[in-house]
Amino acid sequence: MPGMDTRGRRPRRDETDAHHQGLPLCDPGERQPGGSPVRIGALAPLTRPGWAEAGRHLLAGLELAVRDVNDAGGIVGRPLELVVRDTAADPRRAATAVDELAGLGVAAVAGEYHSVVARAAAVRADALGLPFLCSSAVLDALTEQPTPWVARLAPPQSRGWRLYADFLLSEGHSRIAVATEPSVYWASGARVLRDRLAPYGGTVVELDMRALTPAAVCDELADHRATALLLLVGHPEPAVPIVESVRRDRRLAGMTIGAPAGQPEFAGWATSLGEDGAGIPFLRYLPERLTPLGARVGTSLRERLAEAPSFVAFEGYDTVAVLAGVLRSSGADRTRTAASWPCVAVEGTRGPIRFSRVPGISVWQWGGAPIQVVDRDPAQPGRFRVLRTG
Structure with a gap:
């Protein structure tokens, strides 16, 4: 069942947050090369009343990163695959999508642009024990209580x-x-x-x-x-x-x-x-200069979008780059993935990405996001x- 550990129960919050106590929860566990795709659920506003233009850029970044990950060998030999769901800026639709994606066996959920929608997705992912990496929403209180299951790339509002x-x-x-x-x-x-x-x-x-x-x-x-x-x-x-x-x-x-x-x-x-x-x-949310990766990705995004990529497209790319790094070490196990947020060290398009606990923020937060x-x-x-x- 989603969110259960190897003993058939959902981990307590203190277990998943045990890095505070110096426990080795970032251990990669067993690797299983080859086999079926590793699936990531992707949430984005692709139709009205959602901001479909932002959703298109977000999805372009997610898809380009998946292509690059697979060109580089995938997740320990397994292809990475997106399962996309349109939220249309509807919080209830987003929560339902998270339920559906969890049932489909995705290793994690990613994306979303609208803050209120991302909050609904984060709350549902937390309840299910499903890792969620929020790409672009900034609302400080993505969840009411601190959660080990959710991390965010965009800076807090x-x-x-x-x-x-x-x-x-x-x-x-x-x-x-x-x-x-x-x-x-x-x-x-x-x-x-x-x-x-x-x-x-x-x-x-x-x-x-x-x-x-x-x-x-x-x-x-x-x-x-x-x-x-x-x-x-x-x-x-x-x-x-x-x-x-x-x-x-x-x-x-x-x-x-x-x-x-x-x-x-x-x-x-x-x-x-x-x-x-x-x-x-x-x-x-862009730096004065993109990283070398960011410059290359920017060129590819411009070709894919047929226009200049927004910061939202770079957020989408960085989302998959982070998840790919985590999944390579966690073996697509949901509990290990959630425990890996504090261990992330990924060179993104806009700088090095690491997550930490930020006072007043209930999720794992990239503290170095440029503004x-x-x-x-x-x-x-x-x-x-x-x-x-x-």
Whole structure:
């Protein structure tokens, strides 16, 4: 049964976390070359209302890495295989997919972009004793309690959005408005911003997009004398019409528009907004320079996607690179895989990857994930400008 050890029971959390006590839980165990494929479940938003463009990039990275792993001999001679499930940004659909994938005998689950969806997947994977490596979701509380079964590559939201708040302060912004929709993710982001700005006299006014039209947003911005508007909303609706309305309102000339969740990273943003979509700072998770592996992977991803790869595509590639390393040592045993998170030492596309326990974070976390505040250059919207790093 999933999550059971060799004695027919699910390991206690203290057993799987026993590396804290110096116990040798990273032992690779028996290796069994050849035979049937080692299967990994892959979760991604591939249809609406999910952000399908992000899902396409995530899947491209996952698939390219699987190809490279198999070209290099697979998992001790066994081919690596993805079993893909579309979450469509639906938490219940994601939880059901995790159940199905566990029943299919996958060694681990990987992927997902939307934070609320990833949280549902993480909670279900934890309950089943199924290793889950989250690629791209940033919500701090992926699970309610600390778990040995889940690890994450993307930096926690609190870290990235604090850097974004610091960027706003450095640009002289103290009156911030956020156009927001109901979501644990958006509410968490707004709280991070408010907590970071408050000691410096900054204020955050929330504009509820359930009650306001884009034109009404402009009125609120003028009334509050806000100098920056952050889009904590979905794309293309209502983000695109909000940007268009603000850009055309003479009262708001010079207004900074921001999108910390990263919407302007993708080509669809530039296609929808053209020049209006430039000069809007957002968060992305790339270093100043990719590793040599990252440079090679970037070229292959560009060919596969027929466009510049986003940071999400690199997250997908790194996900499989990590899991392949773990599976080669754990023998695709779920318990050994979960026990191997603290032993990971993989050279990824964006730097060396290791996991640790981070205060306030319930899952194994890559602490070295790079963070940038970036925008599209107004003079050349196809070019990105790095505004701050952290």
